[in-house]
Amino acid sequence: MKNKWAALALLAATQFVLILDLTIVSIALPPLGRDLGLDQQDLSWLTTAYSLVFGGLLLLGGRLSDFAGRRRVFMAGMVLFAAGSLVGGFASTGEVLVAVRAVQGLAGALVAPAAMSLVMTIFEGDPAFGKAMGIWGAVGGVGGAAGVVLGGLLTDWFGWRSVFFVNVPVGVVVAGLALVILPAAGPAAVRKGFDLAGAVTSTAGLALLIYSLVDLDIRWTAVAVALLVVFVVIESRSANPLLPLGIFRKKLLRAGNVLMFLVASAMQAVFFILTLYTQVVLGYSATQSGLSMAAIAVSIALTASMLGGRSVARYGLRTTAGIGMGLIAVAVAWYTRIGVNGAFLADLLGPEIISGIGFGLLVVAATIAATSEALPAEAGLASGLFNVTQQVGISVGIAVLITVASTRTAGATDTASLVAGYQAAIWVGLGIIVAGVIAALTLLPRKTATKEPQQAAPVPTA
Incomplete structure (x- = not known):
């Protein structure tokens, strides 16, 4: 394919938007909650509804992309994403917003596996696969962190409704560009029903x-x-x-999905808590709260795009993922020190940089592990499954950690009680990450068992 890098840019940008949309709304939750009269657990459902429907239907979305054609499903999902966002911008109740977030999740379930499987097929057998996966991992990681920055700016400048409206032109433009840039490949599997x-x-x-x-x-x-x-x-x-159970016989696929589930369940929930902490406890504006987490985005982008693929090629999946998860553990342990009188330089900047570097390494290794054994006809399934574990991990993590925080505070609203609840939740997140370190060191192969991804026959090097 002559314009493969243009296609990768479009697909990666789409992945960026989908992950960004998970966090861009999170930063707007405090002012949104004040406007619509929603409490902390009500607000958590705006995140959970998105990631839950996203994760729950990703397997179906992946199979649809294999059966109906990846570009076709990709474009349909982007149009639905834009339409749902438009309704969300005009919503006046929490119930409507939860429904809108569910529709956005459905759209994401169509777009994400189609986009990832397109990358897998476009770079099939290509020596540049490692670089492509580094870029893919970088934009996915940066999307989550950058969402809080952009969400803060939009919320302060234009109000919380703007975090929905901004998706409308993005969805329309991307769907149009897909017609020009993406390959119009037919179905990758025989249609046998759903x-x-x-x-x-x-x-x-x-x-x-x-x-x-x-x-x-x-x-x-x-x-x-x-x-x-x-x-x-x-x-x-x-x-x-929908999910052929035989796919779990692939050892690398199992390992990659386990790692993504663990890191997503802990880190996204911790970021959600830090968003509440900086605004509710430290009194940051939405913009200040978003900018206070910018170091995460920068660290993820630089690490995943410049070091992730090279580290896997030189040191192997186990070492790369183990170091990445270990750095995340150090960062989360540091986050447990947040206090009523916390300071950005002392309590946030250091762990942000460390967790960004760790996530940048981990996400590239996990992505390669979870997709490198997939056959061409399984591309949509493998990418859908990988996204499922990520989104379900986010849903489970936020549900568990917010429940822990709410139980610890027992309804109290003073800052000391809120901080105690946040700390308790972060400790639970640390336990999940420690489990991730163990999983990385025991489930992934040593360097000698891992070749360059493009050499791993008989897969489409993705």
Whole structure:
């Protein structure tokens, strides 16, 4: 493909927007909550609704991209994303906004796996695959961190509604450019129908699981687990499963998804808490809160694009991911020191830089591990599954950590109680990251078992 770098730029920019949209709204939550009368747990659902529907339907989105054509699904998702954002900009109640966030999540579930599988096919067998994955990992990581900066600026300058309106022209323009830049490849798999029963049971099970964690209701937890068990049974018997269980025989794929689930569940929730901490406790404006986290975006971008791919090629997946996760653990431990009279230089800047470097290394290694064994017809499935683990991890992490924080504060609103709740939640996040360090060192192969991604036959080097 002659314009492969232009295609990568468009697809990477789309990934940036989807991840950014998760955090761009987060920074606007305090003023949004004051305007619409929403409490802390109500606000958490604006993040959870997006990531939950995103994660719950990603498998279906991935299979649709394989069956219906990746460019077609990609464009449909971007148009839906723009339409949902337009409605969100005019919303007047929390219920409408939660519904809008769910629609945006559905759009993301169509776009993300189609975009990633397009990258996988465009760079199939290309020596530049490592560089492409570094760029892909960088924009995904930077999107989450940069969202708080852009969200702060938009919220202070134009109000919280602007964080929705800004997506409208982006969605329309990207859909139009896709017609010109992206390859119009046909379906990558034989059409045999869709596993609707699997889609329903997996999405419902995940939704109820998140709800039960937020509401602390063991009855819903039992129902959620039962639905997920039914999903596994359906997949094992279906002639055309949404998630062929055999894909989990791929060791690298399993490892990459486990690592992404753990780091996403801890880090996105910690960033969410720091957004509340800087605005509610330290009194930062939305812009100041966003800018206070800019170091994360810069660190992720530089590390993932310049060091991630090179580190994997030279030292292997295990070493790269282990160092990355270890640095994140150090940073999260540092975040536990936040206090009522916290200072940016003493409590935030150092761990931001360390966590950005660690995430930049980790995300490249995890992405390569999770996709490098996929066959061409499995590109949408592998990319969808990888995004599922990320989005479900975010949903579970935010639900658990916000519940821990709320339980610790027990309804108190003074700054000392809020900080105690935030600290308790961050300690839980640290435990998750420590589990991630262990997973990186035990699930990934040594350097001798890992070749350059483009050499790993018989996969499309992605």
